[in-house]
Amino acid sequence: xxxxxxxxxxxxxxxxTSVKIECRSLDFQATTMFWYRQFPKQSxxxxxxxxxxxxxxYEQGVEKDKFLINHxxxxxxxxxxxxxxxxxxxxxxxxxxxGWGLDEQYFGPGTxxxxx
Amino acid sequence: GENVEQHPSTLSVQEGDSAVIKCTYSDSASxxxxxxxxxxxxxxxxxxDIRSNVGEKKDQRIAVTLNKTxxxxxxxxxxxxxxxSAVYFCAAxxxxxxxxLTFGSGTQLTVxx
Numbered sequence: 425x426x427x428x429x430x431x432x433x434x435x436x437x438x439x440x441t442s443v444k445i446e447c448r449s450l451d452f453q454a455t456t457m458f459w460y461r462q463f464p465k466q467s468x469x470x471x472x473x474x475x476x477x478x479x480x481x482y483e484q485g486v487e488k489d490k491f492l493i494n495h496x497x498x499x500x501x502x503x504x505x506x507x508x509x510x511x512x513x514x515x516x517x518x519x520x521x522x523g524w525g526l527d528e529q530y531f532g533p534g535t536x537x538x539x540x
Numbered sequence: 541g542e543n544v545e546q547h548p549s550t551l552s553v554q555e556g557d558s559a560v561i562k563c564t565y566s567d568s569a570s571x572x573x574x575x576x577x578x579x580x581x582x583x584x585x586x587x588x589d590i591r592s593n594v595g596e597k598k599d600q601r602i603a604v605t606l607n608k609t610x611x612x613x614x615x616x617x618x619x620x621x622x623x624x625s626a627v628y629f630c631a632a633x634x635x636x637x638x639x640x641l642t643f644g645s646g647t648q649l650t651v652x653x
Contacts, residue, residue, distance in 0.1 A: 430583075458640070467629060467643045468584070481638065517583050527572040527633050529641060531583040 427451050428520050430532035437508055437539055444504045445535045447518030453498035454520035458529065459491075462515040474501055508539040542567040542634040546644025553620050554652050561647045563630035564612040572633040573613050574641070575604060579626045587628075588615070620651045 427450040437443050447457060456475050460468040472488075474480035474495035482488045490512075492504040501520075505512055519531040543566040553559050565573075571592035576584035590597045590604045590613065597604050603616040617624055630644040 428583075467645050470640060473638055473640065519583075521639075527639060528574070528586065528589065530586060531576070534581070534583045536581070 426522065426528070426530040428454075428518065428530050428532040430518055430535050432535060433533060434536045435538070437537070439509055439539055440507055442504055442506045443508055443537060444502055445516055445518075445537075447501045447503070447520070447532050449499045449520045449522070449530075452520075452522045454501070455498065455523055456521040457495055457501040458519045458521075459493060459501075459503050460517045460519065462517060462534075464515075468517065471503075505537065508537070510539045513537055513539045542570055542632055542642040544630060544632050544642050544644045546630050546647060548647060549645065550648045550650070552650045552652060555620060555622060557620055559615075559617045559620055559624070559649055559651075561615045561628055561630070561649070562612060563614070563632075563644050564610075565632045565642075566611065567632070567634060568608075568611060570632040570634065573604070573606060574631050575602075575615050576629045576631065577626045578629065578646075584629060617649075620649075622651050622653050625649055625651045 429448045431446045459471045462468050471486045472480045472482045474493050476495050476498050480493035495501040515534050517534040519529045546563045574589035577587045578584045588602050588604050590606050601618045606613040627646045627648050629646050631641040
């Protein structure tokens with residue numbers, strides 16, 4: 425149980441285009457989802473927290489107009505990187521929490537974004 | 541906010557030996573401490589966790605200990621195997637309403653055959 429999927433696993437896009445990454449909880453309802461960014465050989469950096477049906481809460485320094493997050497249902501959250509630039513190239517990972525008051529977070533397999 | 545420090549950054553052990561990774565946290569109100577294993581190119585996998593009302597938890601070859609007074613917790617892996625090679629992250633839940641994870645900087649564990 426507690427499986428989180430992400431799609432796509434890898435994406436290459438041209439500078440200036442937008443990319444959408446999907447995160448799904450496959451066998452549970454995710455009341456809260458998180459989006460992280462990870463650079464090579466570094467730890468995970470939280471970008472935003474989203475609760476189903478609510479606007480995402482972004483961490484300081486993360487541009488909400490550039491990284492659009494939608495948590496439209498209890499099993500799906502999307503991250504759209506708008507007007508991508510090479511510096512946006514990174515490993516993006518989502519995670520999900522299954523219920524209010526629960527602390528366990530389960531992570532997706534990640535999406536490798538390369539902007540050329 | 542919460543700050544989690546993790547040591548060592550790299551650790552090499554011989555197959556069959558034990559490995560210990562240590563973390564300290566700053567927020568005395570933190571009460572949930574998970575450990576994640578991340579293989580190259582993959583997302584982190586929850587391998588064990590401990591809550592502040594417990595001092596030790598074990599799951600087969602993996603154990604975690606917690607010292608609330610000293611605000612540190614450790615991951616112990618016994619009888620290490622090559623497949624244990626990965627990056628390990630400790631984390632702590634902050635005391636804010638969002639209950640967000642604060643991660644340590646990671647430990648690259650290499651088990652030498």
